[in-house]
Amino acid sequence: MRLLTLGVSAAALMMAGAASAEEGMWTFDNFPISRANQQMGTSIDQAWLDRVRLSSVRLTTGCSAGFVSGEGLIFTNQHCIRTCVQNLSTPQVQYNETGFTPRSRDEEQRCQGMQAEVLIDISDVTEQMRTAGAGLDGQAFTRARDAEAARIEAEACEGRDELRCQVVSLYRGGQFMLYTFRKYEDVRLAFAPEEIASSFGGDLDNFSFPRYALDGAFLRAYENGQPAVTPNHFRWNPSAPQPDQPVFVSGTPGATQRLLTQAQLYTIRDITMPMDQILSSELRGRLIRFAEESDENRFIAATALYGVENNFKRFTGRMRALIDADFMGRRQAAEDEFRARVRADQALVNEVGDPWAALEAIQPVYAQLYPAASMLDQRAGGGSALFSHALTLVRAAQELPRASAERLPEFADSRLPLLRQRLFAATPVYASLNEIQLSWWLSKTREVLTVDDERVRAILGRESPEAMAARLASGSRLGDPDYRRALFEGGMAAIEASDDPMIQFVLRIEPILRTVRTEWQERVQAPTDQASERLARARFAVYGTDIYPDATGTLRLSYGRVEGWTYDGRTVEPRTFFSGLFERATGAPPFNVAPRIEAARERIDMNAVVNMSVSTDTIGGSSGSPAINAAGEIIGANFDSTVLTQRNAYGYDINVNRSVIVTAQVMTEALRNIYDMPHLLEELGVDHGN
């Protein structure tokens, strides 16, 4: 790994007047070591950073995790492996209700489609990427850069099947980095508590604190059918975390928008958020009613409903930030100051022009094209797995005959291994759920774009959305992974010959979806990327390199303390204890105590710290991130934040920003006194009490 020597001092100053010690999701090659040590009273060094990085894990399901033994044991959140639990279950055997507690490693079961990755190298490819896009605009710009990224990835990983190479954009195009990962394609479930234990309080307590969630689970990486050898791992520390204790969080936060201009945020406030939240709410209502119809439906809908509600609540917090006059005012002041400093530097103006004006000019186009881009590209299919498989198969048949650089970027050679792993994963597909998702998507597409839109007319023909959804969902064989593999390997000939109604439907409408995607890239994405890169250059020129990039699903380290908060006259203590779980329980779902916890009540240490709030800077995707003490030991896993914290998509606010963490202490207690997992306790190096 070539470490970049960017300066690391002073404040990040994303938001004038609001910059704070704890702000920042730092890349490992630009972590402010001395500042953190000074503020936290710690003494971490480069070796500490390297150990943490090599012990940290990214899960391809959009979560973070950490190795906790030399034999591939991984600690993460239960909600990060929720889909795996659902996939391993049937309406008859529901591990979500019973917990998954194998008596030994032999009973650990594979999480289909999940891959674990460790970041082993970072190198700068900014110049190559810039050169590839130079002089180009619109779709040509996007395609040339996509092709260059895929080329760099393929070259770097050539002949190294155990690696994954990924070009990542940082600072909204201010830097491009090649990240190289050691990957583990065989990941198995080693322990999960009952879902009512891991998500006590359900959607109502989600994104809140105080909290009483055993949101922890264990996976194990395998190689060649054996537990992977993982000498780089965290030491498990089961002692009680203390208030004000320094905490580092190492993980892969998904996406922040802190570098967006105010004009871009107003589009989110006025256009995308209301549309997305309103549409999601209707799907939520359909799923809630569907789930109420029978126990089987409740099981089938669980993961989809959880996903909808989790996003809904996240965005609720963001909407509040976007209409918060103080918050937006501070952000405006920071933009005004930045803009004034650029304007005062004529040489810089000559170089970057006025990217704010350029971005503002894109917003009406964004608003105009977003409804179609959302319905017919970004959320096409409404979450239906059958639709998603069909689209992958049809496009694979179209794209794969071309040279790698000529394909849609997700079909470049360097991305195929993960694509195949996901496509061929033997995960259950339920026609009834797919019908709900398709019916919602088709009917809302017609409503949003209007019944007279020619794309809508072409998609629906004379069929109603409801009838079409029923026909496609009930008639498709794409739930069968063997059939998907046969179609993938058979190419366009097999696709065209297929009588699968979903395949034929997607084959027919794919040109419509592609046109929408192309127009969005041409008129919104490419000009936004170009203006954002000019903005990034201006930002480096004015503020130097002592800033962190927006989160992009890449590994970051943030730091803070075990700390409560006071807001709106209410003070919240930073730790919750097992006794509080029983006090909060009403007996009515989702406030019922898990049966196995209830059964163990007499044995449980009521003073064990269940969850804690920490002032670290995290966001969705940080779930499962190892929470680490100054000695580099794992003391918990980040699993949530609060509704108020959701504003950190747009800016960090020390007064309310809190990560919510499940402790290693409570997980130890659970393994020992509730779920009886002595082999895991032994592996973690703690007394198993027997």
Place this chain on the structure above:
Amino acid sequence: MRLLTLGVSAAALMMAGAASAEEGMWTFDNFPISRANQQMGTSIDQAWLDRVRLSSVRLTTGCSAGFVSGEGLIFTNQHCIRTCVQNLSTPQVQYNETGFTPRSRDEEQRCQGMQAEVLIDISDVTEQMRTAGAGLDGQAFTRARDAEAARIEAEACEGRDELRCQVVSLYRGGQFMLYTFRKYEDVRLAFAPEEIASSFGGDLDNFSFPRYALDGAFLRAYENGQPAVTPNHFRWNPSAPQPDQPVFVSGTPGATQRLLTQAQLYTIRDITMPMDQILSSELRGRLIRFAEESDENRFIAATALYGVENNFKRFTGRMRALIDADFMGRRQAAEDEFRARVRADQALVNEVGDPWAALEAIQPVYAQLYPAASMLDQRAGGGSALFSHALTLVRAAQELPRASAERLPEFADSRLPLLRQRLFAATPVYASLNEIQLSWWLSKTREVLTVDDERVRAILGRESPEAMAARLASGSRLGDPDYRRALFEGGMAAIEASDDPMIQFVLRIEPILRTVRTEWQERVQAPTDQASERLARARFAVYGTDIYPDATGTLRLSYGRVEGWTYDGRTVEPRTFFSGLFERATGAPPFNVAPRIEAARERIDMNAVVNMSVSTDTIGGSSGSPAINAAGEIIGANFDSTVLTQRNAYGYDINVNRSVIVTAQVMTEALRNIYDMPHLLEELGVDHGN
């Protein structure tokens, strides 16, 4: 009737630069006769206005209508009597699917709970109302004025059972008027087409044009079991309306917010609209799925779902206006100009102060209290008829023992006749629908106010919203009108002795709801009313009386022309013809042709004008309004507008504001050639073709 002699000239100028000839929902005592005649080329006079007023009907279900014969025949929209059709139907006999086509008057059936009213007198009571509130603030102010209004009403209608007296606020408290109505409590259904004929295109074509909806129906007012004698009525004109023809619309538009300040509108944009639309969408999703479960459920959910979708689309149009920079910019300019003119007049400033600042200062309180006010007062019960009956009964038992002036305003003596009529109406109640509404309301109340809110805890106890909703809906006997009557007449003793779970639930939580309502009135409603009245005084001082008041469900007259429009590069012609219905039909609901229309296809005049767009100024509540030609003849009934027109809640925009009207011509064609209703044709004075 004492006609007020307010000036009637010049433009209304609600929005600087946007005032338009057609703008204005004018009261009949302040109609700009000469301006309208000049602009329309008509020659209407006071006698014309009086005849139109006395032929116009308000339905207490929130719609407008008109007398069209001397024997009580009333023309309105099908969607205005949709609830009546639903109430007269059962899952076995569904008039919504078959149409309601009695062969003679003997078969006409009563619409329970509906009352028809004709405005016969207007008098000014502003001084009495001002005096009643003088020197008071908050809840005391509200209560004193409510009591005074009830006193005026009771005094004016004393001993006149055939009248209804109502004090109405105009210009947001700038004027108070006593409106006296002749009422008809026995209203029967005389004709309704199938619902797929009246709402062809369903929710998708709702609020759109071109349009092909036979949204017309006939009622008949009865007195003492006989058709009412109604010498004041419109002459029915079945000829084809022509482009550019002048049209007057006489009806009772429900509510506009054109006199709100920008600060008030921003609260609607940021707080109330997103919350309302998001919550409604979830209910919509639950109802959609419920309706899909069986034919019976589809029937049961129909009216509730229609109501949710209709409001949702209305507010969608409003949200677009609130984020339209041009539209809001023009409104801001008008406010700036008005405010500058006030500021330049020190005497006026001394009189009215700064009502804009006062209203702005209320907005944070509004935002803070709105969630509870919405969930626990304004939409308490979630639309459940059982809950609504229980709340009326419990509060009646609490309030009626007090003197009229001391009661909640809806229980004042003058309002009891209509309250009793509604409460005792024998309308069907479905437990399954009530359960959906209650479950949604309880769970969303908990979500919005949070599970830790003490009111939420008190309401739910340890029960889940779902279990509570099921228990209340399935166990309540309040669907039985005799039981409701017994509880009403038995007073608090009967209420307390009742074992009805809904009664006991509401009895238990009523104090919580009342506290929320009181706080809202004290901290939001009363100060808003007081500041708005000062604003109204300023408005009269600056612009004189040549303005119209915001719509408040009182009778108004607007005028315009049969006219299409051009927007976003698309030109729309103002009339649709029967042939177009068959061209638009796909066969799949909601674009299927009604069976009786299909059966009559060969007999139908394909050139008959089905619907037309007119530049009159209308809004929700205007549905059913007689559309009248210069001669005072009825040529149709207003039934809709467009999504773009919804901005007219906040300001009229001549470029896009269009009312959508079903013609007397197509209704004549339907009665003659589709539904075979010769006795109605004869009564309307047109050839019945047999």
